[in-house]
Amino acid sequence: MAKKTVQDVDVRGKRVLVRCDFNVPLDKNQQITDDLRIRAALPTLQYLLEHGAAVILCSHLGRPKGKVVEEMRLTPVAARLQELLGVPVCKTDTVVGDDVTAAVAAMQPGDVVLLENTRFEAGDEKNDPELSRKLASLADLFVNDAFGAAHRAHASTAGVADYIPAVSGLLMGREVQVLGDALSAPVRPLVVILGGAKISDKIGVIENLLNKADRILIGGGMANTFFAAKGYDLGDSLVEPDAIATAADLMARAGDRLMLPVDAVLADAFSAEANTRVALPTEVGAGWRILDIGPRTVEVFSEVIAQAGTVIWNGPMGVFEMAPFAKGTFAIARALAASKAMSIVGGGDSGAAVQESGVADQIDHISTGGGASLEFLEGLELPGVAALQEK
Ligand code: ADP
Ligand code: MG
Secondary structure, three states, X not given: OOEOEHHHXXXXXXXXXXXXXXXXXXXXXXXXXXXXXXXXXXXXXXXXXXXXXXXXXXXXXXXXXXXXXXXXXXXXXXXXXXXXXXXXXXXXXXXXXXXXXXXXXXXXXXXXXXOOOHHHOHHHHOOOHHHHHHHHOOOOEEEEOOHHHOOOOOOOOOHHHHOOOXXXXXXXXXXXXXXXXXXXXXXXXXXXXXXXXXXXXXXXXXXXXXXOOOEXXXXXXXXXXXXXXXXXXXXXXXXXXXXXXXXXXXXXXXXXHEEOOOOEEEEOOXXXXXXXEEEOHHHOOOOXXXXXXXXXXXXXXXXXXXXXXXXXXXXXXXXXXXXXXXXXHHHHHHHHHHOOOEEEEEOHXXXXXXHHHOOHHHXXXXXXXXXXXXXXXXXXXXXXXXXXXXO
């Protein structure tokens, strides 16, 4: 399981191809609205530069589907990266074209070249050996620091490792270590909190964690399908009829370890302006829907979190995008922050919710990979991780 990182190999005087996750949000004017992913890559890049490597960077951005899309060029990323790194970043116009060959041939230790959006090449998502080979021919070593793309077997995340030695970057290394330890050797009790809209998105995660966790706390829309399996009338709440049998089966197998909300915030419409009331899950009734966990549930869950050794959280407790239904999610974030437990948050919306809650700096690990962290929690081997050399 343990993979080599940049710290386990000699990078001095080498050309190093680094796969980053620079898939940043851009506004209409090509301005980066959140540069977190660029900042997250800095430790690995600084390490390589300080240790005498010449650094060739690559990343995808958006979904250009194998052709050049002007609005998806990495030009804004190059500019921001140059500011943050404090060294010139030479950006090429192609992924593996003649301008790349020329730029790379001229590189000295300490130089940084950023290749164009890898998904401008159809071969990236197809994991085409020809593209992998061309990328590999640029460098002596491949470093994968794109945890957010590690669940994809693409040329720039996995294929290139068929041709040159491949190790993980510092960001990827920490993701794999923290998530890996939490699953294989957690400080107990291990408490898993699951929420989000739909149980069907998370069945694989629940299955994998069912027998590992000491407690499983269920919130969010997902809890509704468990309530439905108990026969409650949930009014207009989001319920997945096709998953009721699965929910019943999971409850039976988990027994007391699985805890459902004991109260809920109800609304009479899916709107921030709706009328709301707090009620028992058995008292929803016609015209109302569950949009958050209630205050008593926050108390019960917070108590469990306070006693935990490790907490893994995926999925918001309510519709946190609307202020009246964000209280449960933010309260659970604060409980995690206050707990002495190793606290880990995975999932795209969950990470965003924790950032909004204002206590992100008190959480031990907020995964940078939404889909990748979910697949990791499902116990699946990520192709971008599998391709790396063992320690
Ligand atoms: P993540 O991205 O962290 O894995 P999900 O995508 O599974 O999380 O779930 C996030 C979504 O779940 C949010 O958009 C939130 O509004 C929604 N959600 C949470 N609770 C409910 C609920 N009770 N009813 C409907 N949607 C909900
Ligand atoms: Mg999501």
